[in-house]
Amino acid sequence: MMETCDVLIVGAGPAGLAAAKGAVENGAERVIVVERDKTSGGILNQCIHDGFGLIRYGKQLTGPEYAAKALQEVQGVEFSLGNQVVDISAGRIVTMVGKSGMRKIKAGAIVLATGCRERTRGAISIPGSRPAGVFTAGVAQNLVNVRNVMLGKEVVILGSGDIGLIMARRLTLEGAHVKAVVEILPEPAGLARNISQCLYDFGIPIYVSHTVSNIYGAKRLTGIEVSEVDADMKVIPGTGKFMECDTLILSVGLIPENEVAQTAGVKLDKRSNGVVTDEFLQTSVPGVFSCGNSRRVMDLADFASEQGEMAGNNAAAYLCGGAMKAWDNSRGNSMKKGFPEKDSVTCTLCPNGCQVRWIEESSTFEGNRCPRGAEFAEQERVAPKRTLTTTMRIAGDGKSLVPVRSEEMVEKSRLLEISKEIREAAADSPVEIGQTVLELAGGVKIVAAGCVETG
Numbered sequence: 001m002m003e004t005c006d007v008l009i010v011g012a013g014p015a016g017l018a019a020a021k022g023a024v025e026n027g028a029e030r031v032i033v034v035e036r037d038k039t040s041g042g043i044l045n046q047c048i049h050d051g052f053g054l055i056r057y058g059k060q061l062t063g064p065e066y067a068a069k070a071l072q073e074v075q076g077v078e079f080s081l082g083n084q085v086v087d088i089s090a091g092r093i094v095t096m097v098g099k100s101g102m103r104k105i106k107a108g109a110i111v112l113a114t115g116c117r118e119r120t121r122g123a124i125s126i127p128g129s130r131p132a133g134v135f136t137a138g139v140a141q142n143l144v145n146v147r148n149v150m151l152g153k154e155v156v157i158l159g160s161g162d163i164g165l166i167m168a169r170r171l172t173l174e175g176a177h178v179k180a181v182v183e184i185l186p187e188p189a190g191l192a193r194n195i196s197q198c199l200y201d202f203g204i205p206i207y208v209s210h211t212v213s214n215i216y217g218a219k220r221l222t223g224i225e226v227s228e229v230d231a232d233m234k235v236i237p238g239t240g241k242f243m244e245c246d247t248l249i250l251s252v253g254l255i256p257e258n259e260v261a262q263t264a265g266v267k268l269d270k271r272s273n274g275v276v277t278d279e280f281l282q283t284s285v286p287g288v289f290s291c292g293n294s295r296r297v298m299d300l301a302d303f304a305s306e307q308g309e310m311a312g313n314n315a316a317a318y319l320c321g322g323a324m325k326a327w328d329n330s331r332g333n334s335m336k337k338g339f340p341e342k343d344s345v346t347c348t349l350c351p352n353g354c355q356v357r358w359i360e361e362s363s364t365f366e367g368n369r370c371p372r373g374a375e376f377a378e379q380e381r382v383a384p385k386r387t388l389t390t391t392m393r394i395a396g397d398g399k400s401l402v403p404v405r406s407e408e409m410v411e412k413s414r415l416l417e418i419s420k421e422i423r424e425a426a427a428d429s430p431v432e433i434g435q436t437v438l439e440l441a442g443g444v445k446i447v448a449a450g451c452v453e454t455g
């Protein structure tokens with residue numbers, strides 16, 4: 001007899017976790033979440049910066065804090081961690097493989113929440129040699145934030161999407177010299193908030209309408225050539241300049257990950273590789289739903305969760321009867337992207353990145369969507385402050401890390417000094433979220449933003 005379940009969810013990132021919640025709340029009885037990693041949380045586990053959760057939880061959270069909250073909301077669900085779904089065949093029969101072998105489950109309805117992956121050097125065809133030292137931004141983020149591996153000392157970042165910008169700050173806080181961010185478009189692709197807090201705060205230059213036109217080095221990267229591009233994004237001959245570096249980070253876009261969806265025969269968008277769905281998030285195969293980054297790459301985890309919850313709700317409705325909810329495709333945040341405006345302060349307190357300006361005539365601030373923006377702009381004039389997010393070593397094995405944050409905002413001018421002090425310290429395990437792991441001069445408290453269980 002084949003095992004059966006009501007709703008099976010592929011992927012335990014924010015979209016998959018919320019889908020499980022939605023399915024249970026709408027009456028599905030046996031709900032199974034299959035995740036190939038050993039833990040739930042998806043990409044959030046390596047996103048140790050804050051900026052998550054303001055819409056869903058009304059709080060600025062780091063990625064691991066958001067993942068922990070999302071997991072707490074899921075009750076009455078079976079997790080099958082460390083198992084990869086490899087096939088979905090007719091009749092919604094799901095095949096997965098893991099350490100304990102192969103398992104087949106016949107599902108009443110399926111939710112695909114498999115996330116996305118990064119475009120690589122091959123996808124953008126940079127000429128040159130193939131030395132070590134070239135990483136995609138997500139791989140770099142995983143190595144630095146999770147595996148405690150430092151990548152290099154002299155870094156250039158190609159691509160100004162948010163992951164590239166966040167890695168520019170992250171590597172700077174870890175003691176690297178980020179020489180430049182190079183962007184082929186005439187405007188940065190990421191949020192104004194990240195241009196401001198990840199580049200401007202640390203004096204990292206950004207070259208727009210430029211690209212990396214050559215890579216040099218035999219075993220290890222020794223440098224790159226950076227050239228100007230024309231309006232068609234073609235390299236302008238004769239504009240190339242050599243830039244010495246030992247590390248190149250590629251942040252050149254994300255592609256929905258849909259190999260499993262293809263085995264189920266669902267229709268994909270040829271241009272984006274995202275899953276095509278109707279307004280109820282149902283794919284071209286009845287009973288198979290899609291949400292989160294595997295449907296369409298989303299800027300905010302909050303929206304991935306919201307959409308996941310709806311997909312789970314609708315999967316249960318498909319199975320048990322009842323009305324499905326329609327997703328509003330225009331749902332999105334009006335976050336300021338590109339260069340910050342001149343003569344304005346970019347409020348970095350949330351991803352909106354409001355451009356706040358002092359109006360002399362009326363003695364008021366303008367451009368802030370909430371009162372916190374005015375307070376931030378005023379603070380910025382007197383003594384700029386930021387929340388510091390980084391990692392701290394766990395004493396003992398010398399390898400494990402715990403994500404940490406400053407309990408309160410700290411002076412911007414002290415960010416590098418405080419990061420160095422945290423780098424030189426170590427926390428004793430076990431560590432719980434919110435636990436104080438270090439106290440520094442001036443009453444600066446560093447608290448855990450993730451947990452470490454083993455001693």
Ligand SMILES: Cc1cc2nc3c(=O)[nH]c(=O)nc-3n(C[C@H](O)[C@H](O)[C@H](O)COP(=O)(O)OP(=O)(O)OC[C@H]3O[C@@H](n4cnc5c(N)ncnc54)[C@H](O)[C@@H]3O)c2cc1C
Nearest residue numbers: 011013014015036042043051084085114115292293300301
């Ligand atoms: C570097 C970076 C910075 C970001 N910064 C922010 C930010 O500041 N604020 C914010 O709100 N959002 C941010 N985001 C966006 C947000 O993290 C994503 O939109 C969100 O995590 C997408 O959720 P998801 O569940 O669709 O995908 P994911 O989180 O990628 O989860 C997909 C899961 O599916 C699993 N999976 C895939 N295939 C299989 C399979 N065949 N079998 C089993 N499991 C499978 C994967 O292992 C993974 O766990 C950032 C994203 C990145 C990459």
Ligand code: SF4
Nearest residue numbers: 347350353354370373
């Ligand atoms: S002013 Fe704008 S960016 Fe600042 S907290 Fe309010 S909404 Fe967010």
